[in-house]
């Protein structure tokens with residue numbers, strides 16, 4: 215079944231025969247759970263990013279949870295995060311027993327606004343969960359300064375931003391415990407999967423233990439020792455292991471990451487140029503400190519234009535182009551009803567949601583696709599403007 219037939223999807227993982235053959239090799243080896251391929255994948259990522267340790271997990275959510283637990287975030291603590299993000303971030307905070315405290319976003323970057331953090335800090339605040347949303351680094355130095363001043367832990371969630379840079383070096387290499395996701399909408403994929411990156415050996419060692427039930431010895435080491443060593447349990451853990459089948463895909467994906475980043479950046483440059491003269495639609499803003507990885511391409515409808523994201527998404531769908539709404543303000547989810555959050559506390563995230571939408575971007579999108587997407591968008595705007603003039 216071809217799920218991508220007859221339409222341009224929002225995203226599509228770049229997988230080929232190489233990944234297929236790599237999986238076959240793992241299956242034939244007989245070792246399919248966490249083992250040598252996971253180790254190899256971890257080494258590849260840590261070398262690429264320029265960080266001492268990389269610990270693979272079954273998801274980014276579990277990597278964030280490990281980062282919190284290991285650094286002492288616990289029941290009753292508050293964790294600050296942006297209102298514009300996904301539920302997985304709150305889930306990880308809740309898994310640590312802590313409470314999410316939403317803060318509004320910057321109106322240009324759509325990331326957590328560093329200027330608003332200090333007013334949200336209370337004696338219960340233990341950590342900041344910074345999120346480099348949709349491939350764009352936040353201003354990490356600003357976040358670090360605030361954290362140091364108030365003695366807070368920072369976890370940098372770069373789930374969507376692998377290959378993105380802050381001050382010219384990769385996210386994950388700035389001395390913060392950082393996490394990646396390998397879900398298919400992310401920069402590289404292993405189907406599902408995640409990773410915790412750190413320069414701190416104790417954090418890495420603890421993450422390796424906790425991801426595997428809390429066992430002091432990994433299955434692979436016990437196997438290599440022919441069963442003569444016995445694992446010990448000093449604390450309870452989880453099953454957050456990545457399988458060697460997933461890691462084998464990840465190893466191949468790492469050999470393609472530079473090419474994938476080039477493709478995404480070339481596509482973004484095409485869109486940027488095509489949007490430049492509309493006045494009605496704005497390309498994503500990229501601050502000087504960041505190199506975008508463009509896991510998504512987010513367009514903002516200018517204040518002077520009264521077309522809605524819904525109208526655009528519907529009309530693009532009729533032309534077989536998949537688009538999506540921008541990220542909804544998380545405080546509005548039914549889960550938080552009764553928590554006391556109001557739209558008035560988040561003017562920027564609420565307004566950004568009303569004015570943004572995503573268009574397709576992924577390695578493999580052709581020049582013909584790009585032109586068709588931009589031509590269709592321009593045509594929708596043209597028809598909208600013409601009909602508004604007739605009816606107003």
Ligand SMILES: Cc1ncc(COP(=O)(O)O)c(C=O)c1O
Pocket residue numbers: 272273274275276299300302303345347371373374394395396397407408
């Ligand atoms: C910013 C961010 N963090 C964390 C996650 C969770 O990643 P995973 O699905 O690998 O747990 C996502 C997933 O969409 C995400 O976008």
